[in-house]
Every structure is written in structure tokens, then in C-alpha cells.
Amino acid sequence: TGHVETKETTAIPDEPALIPLPAQVNWENKVYVIPLKNNICYTGEAKEASEWLKTLISKAGFAVSTQPSGDCGNWKLIQDATLKETLGEEGYQLDISDDGVLLKAASNAGLFYGIQTLRQMFPAEIESGGLNAEVVLRQVFIEDQPEFSWRGTMVDVARSFFDLDYLKRHVDRMTLYKMNRLHLHLTDDQGWRIEIKSWPKLAEVGGKSSVRRGRSGFLTQEEYKELQDYALQRNIIIIPEIDMPGHIYAALMAYPELNCEEYSNLTPQRAIPPAIFQDYNVGWSKFCLDKPEIYEFVNDVIGEMAEITKGPWLHIGGDEIEDPRYEEFVIKADSIVQSYGKTTIGWEEVTKAQVSSGLISQQWHGKVESVVKDVKVIHSLCTGLYLDHANVPGQENTNNWCKKDGVSLENTYNFDNDNPNLIGVEAAVWSEFVLTDEMMDNRFWPRAIAAAEVGWTPGERRNFNEFARRLGKHGERLRALDINFYRTPDIEWG
Numbered sequence: 001t002g003h004v005e006t007k008e009t010t011a012i013p014d015e016p017a018l019i020p021l022p023a024q025v026n027w028e029n030k031v032y033v034i035p036l037k038n039n040i041c042y043t044g045e046a047k048e049a050s051e052w053l054k055t056l057i058s059k060a061g062f063a064v065s066t067q068p069s070g071d072c073g074n075w076k077l078i079q080d081a082t083l084k085e086t087l088g089e090e091g092y093q094l095d096i097s098d099d100g101v102l103l104k105a106a107s108n109a110g111l112f113y114g115i116q117t118l119r120q121m122f123p124a125e126i127e128s129g130g131l132n133a134e135v136v137l138r139q140v141f142i143e144d145q146p147e148f149s150w151r152g153t154m155v156d157v158a159r160s161f162f163d164l165d166y167l168k169r170h171v172d173r174m175t176l177y178k179m180n181r182l183h184l185h186l187t188d189d190q191g192w193r194i195e196i197k198s199w200p201k202l203a204e205v206g207g208k209s210s211v212r213r214g215r216s217g218f219l220t221q222e223e224y225k226e227l228q229d230y231a232l233q234r235n236i237i238i239i240p241e242i243d244m245p246g247h248i249y250a251a252l253m254a255y256p257e258l259n260c261e262e263y264s265n266l267t268p269q270r271a272i273p274p275a276i277f278q279d280y281n282v283g284w285s286k287f288c289l290d291k292p293e294i295y296e297f298v299n300d301v302i303g304e305m306a307e308i309t310k311g312p313w314l315h316i317g318g319d320e321i322e323d324p325r326y327e328e329f330v331i332k333a334d335s336i337v338q339s340y341g342k343t344t345i346g347w348e349e350v351t352k353a354q355v356s357s358g359l360i361s362q363q364w365h366g367k368v369e370s371v372v373k374d375v376k377v378i379h380s381l382c383t384g385l386y387l388d389h390a391n392v393p394g395q396e397n398t399n400n401w402c403k404k405d406g407v408s409l410e411n412t413y414n415f416d417n418d419n420p421n422l423i424g425v426e427a428a429v430w431s432e433f434v435l436t437d438e439m440m441d442n443r444f445w446p447r448a449i450a451a452a453e454v455g456w457t458p459g460e461r462r463n464f465n466e467f468a469r470r471l472g473k474h475g476e477r478l479r480a481l482d483i484n485f486y487r488t489p490d491i492e493w494g
């Protein structure tokens with residue numbers, strides 16, 4: 001490598017712009033100069049973390065070896081479950097001193113997050129490959145853990161399809177900001193995006209359609225599992241959503257017997273069957289809830305999704321539908337989910353029904369008063385977290401029903417939700433108008449970074465202007481990662 005040994009006087013670098021801001025940070029006016037040869041020593045289950053760290057350090061051009069021992073090395077990784085008491089499930093402690101770097105956590109997740117913090121202390125060029133410059137780390141003591149356990153994004157792959165490659169890239173981007181949940185909106189009127197072996201026409205027929213100008217396709221179960229494992233290695237759990245009993249036309253098109261009437265009466269276009277639905281209206285399609293076959297369908301589909309899903313949650317949708325049998329449906333679907341050992345998530349409407357108390361409600365307009373006491377809540381309120389809305393007033397190809405002027409970076413950042421049952425935040429992008437990878441990037445980034453900080457950093461430490469200053473310094477890194485992020489005007493992008 002082209003590294004040179006330390007000069008006598010090394011300038012102290014500025015405080016790195018860390019996002020999310022750690023719970024507690026003390027910077028020292030000293031540096032640690034990374035030597036040409038490095039040794040990572042690890043204990044407990046930190047082997048995996050040692051590999052992530054090795055990748056990071058070697059990307060910066062240094063030689064690195066790893067060794068399972070607690071008592072050597074200039075980089076020490078300590079995994080110790082008893083640290084859970086002080087650092088929590090996902091927290092970490094990072095100490096950079098004259099002796100080198102010491103990172104401790106109760107879990108692999110905590111170590112992974114500590115490594116993401118370190119990653120942000122390295123020059124942005126490491127994101128695009130090689131780097132050949134002296135790297136000095138500013139000495140620091142950090143003790144950090146997230147305020148919320150749920151720090152997610154939702155990608156609507158149903159209206160317009162986003163494939164395995166894109167979703168892996170999306171996972172990579174989430175890791176840099178310590179996000180840990182990826183919700184896939186897999187089904188809707190315009191398309192069905194996951195292979196179901198017991199009902200093969202769902203993907204065969206429903207996978208071929210999309211919203212107008214959008215992309216079609218579906219994930220095979222093998223691809224879904226590949227994405228899931230890729231995400232899990234990075235501490236991100238996939239939550240699959242099968243939206244029922246409304247938003248279901250793609251399934252009705254594939255299996256007309258799930259309808260009450262001929263679908264020619266059902267599509268807003270009054271098209272001749274089997275027409276595909278490419279339009280934007282919501283809240284018009286539904287299962288025929290009088291038919292017992294519906295529950296065979298639900299049982300089969302939920303059963304297959306439960307089988308291929310490693311995370312504890314299945315999302316049943318449940319949004320935007322009126323039907324006298326709606327509540328009965330939701331209660332039955334919830335118990336089917338539970339019969340497969342999973343926990344149900346639904347859009348907030350599901351809490352109109354007397355569902356199980358363990359269910360998690362995802363709030364999007366905050367209008368439904370739950371009939372279940374103390375139901376846990378994920379915050380996705382459209383006023384701050386519907387990122388299919390415009391970045392600035394007038395941006396093309398955006399939804400605007402929730403906020404005419406769009407959802408600004410500041411709207412995403414300055415949310416306050418003092419609901420004691422809140423478990424976290426999820427930034428959602430619906431894809432009626434989001435038709436390409438570049439457009440999806442532009443909607444998520446940088447607003448999802450604001451959501452990530454809201455989910456992680458304690459409320460009293462958050463300040464929009466100060467966040468905006470740090471965010472600007474991430475411009476170079478986002479470019480190095482080839483993310484087509486929206487260049488928010490008032491940010492000084494470095």
C-alpha cells in the first residue's frame with residue numbers, strides 16, 4: 001500500500017459527522033494513527049464482527065489479521081452478553097485511545113453498529129473502493145444505544161417492482177445508518193410479487209402486471225430467502241406484507257373464485273376480464289368475505305410466508321377497506337398468523353377489531369382509535385414518513401394527498417410522538433409514481449437518514465439544524481456509494 005509511517009505532528013481531524021448522533025460522545029484532542037499492520041482480536045461470538053471490521057480496515061489500505069483472543073491486538077472486539085444490562089440489546093461502547101480501538105457490546109448487532117460508527121470516521125472514499133492516504137482517527141469515548149427498537153423502511157414493490165439487486169443495495173444503505181427493519185409491501189391491486197407454491201397463479205399472473213409505466217416481476221421464494229439472509233447478516237429483519245382483504249385485485253385476477261361478482265363489475269375501468277389494473281385508485285377491491293374458501297387462501301399464503309420468514313412478524317395489511325365482515329376477517333387472519341408462531345402487524349385500521357394484544361399497529365394517518373388497550377405502535381405517519389410525497393413543493397411524480405407541499409427533510413426529522421406504546425419509526429415509499437431505481441433512491445435519501453436518527457438518537461439530543469450540518473458532510477459518502485439522493489437545497493452538501 002502507499003501508506004507512510006506517521007509524521008511527528010499529526011493534525012487533529014474535525015469531529016466526524018456521525019449519523020445517527022450517538023447517545024453519548026466525548027471527543028479527545030488527540031489522534032490515533034492507524035498503523036500499517038493491524039491485528040484484530042476478538043472474544044465471545046465476535047468472529048463475524050471481526051470480519052466486518054477487517055473488511056473496513058483493509059478497504060482503507062491497511063494490512064489486517066484476526067485472532068480469537070481477548071488479550072492482544074490494536075483492535076479489540078469484545079462480545080459479552082452481560083453487557084446487556086448497561087448497553088442494551090443493540091448498544092455498544094467504543095473507546096479509541098493511544099492503545100488502539102476497543103469495541104464492546106452484548107450482541108453481534110451492537111458490535112455491527114459500533115463498526116458502522118467507525119466506518120463514518122473513515123474518509124468517504126472507502127465507500128467506493130480503494131484509499132491510499134494516512135488515516136488518523138480522533139480519540140473518543142462513545143457509549144451508545146438506540147432509543148427505539150424499530151428503525152425501518154418500507155418499499156412498495158407491488159405497484160412497481162424492485163428486484164433482488166436493488167433491494168440488496170437498499171439494505172446496504174440502511175446499514176450505514178443503523179436501521180434494522182425492512183418491510184416489503186409485496187401485494188396490491190397492481191401486482192403480486194412473491195411466489196406462493198400452493199397458489200401458483202398469484203405470481204404467474206399477478207407478477208406480470210404493474211401500475212402504468214411501472215415494472216413488473218416477482219421474487220421467487222429462493223430470492224426472498226437470499227435477500228432475507230443478506231439482510232439478517234446485517235442485522236436487518238424482513239417483514240413481508242400480504243395486504244388483505246382489500247388492495248387485493250392482483251390475486252382476484254389470478255383466482256376469480258375469490259370474488260363475489262365477476263371482475264368485470266369490479267375493476268374501475270369496467271374492463272373485459274382478465275384485465276390488469278394499472279391505475280391509482282385505492283379502496284375498491286376486496287375478497288368476497290362471505291366465501292369460506294377465502295380462509296383456505298389466507299391459511300395457505302400465511303403458512304408459506306411463515307415458513308420462509310425468519311423474523312417474528314407477518315404484516316397482513318388491512319388498510320383502506322369497508323366491509324361488514326372486515327373485523328371478523330382481521331381477527332381470523334390475526335389468529336392464523338399466530339397459529340404459525342408469528343406476531344401480526346397491520347395498518348392501524350386493524351385495531352378497529354378486537355385483535356390480539358400482541359399485535360403491532362402501524363400508524364399512517366393516526367385517525368383510528370384502537371379498541372385494544374396498549375397495542376404497540378410503529379410510527380409511519382404520512383405527514384413525516386411517507387416519502388413518496390415530494391421532497392419540495394412541486395416535485396414531479398409524487399403523491400400529495402397527505403401533504404400538498406410535500407414532506408420536507410425537516411418534517412421527517414421533527415416528529416414528536418409521545419405515545420408510550422411506540423416501538424419506533426418506519427419510512428415508507430409507495431411506488432405508484434416511483435418507477436425506477438433512481439427515483440426510489442431520490443425519495444428515500446436523504447429523508448430516510450432523518451428517520452434513522454429519529455429512531456436512534458434520544459429525543460433531547462436531536463436538533464434539526466445541527467443534524468442538517470452533519471448531513472451535509474455525508475454528501476461525499478452518499479456520492480461514493482452511488483446513491484441518487486435528493487440534493488436538499490438548504491443543506492451544504494460536502
Ligand code: TNX
Binds near residue numbers: 282386430
Ligand atoms: C395510502 S397508507 C395507502 C397506499 C397508497 C398510498 C399512497 C396505506 C396503508 N395505504 O395504498 O399507495 O396511500 O400515498
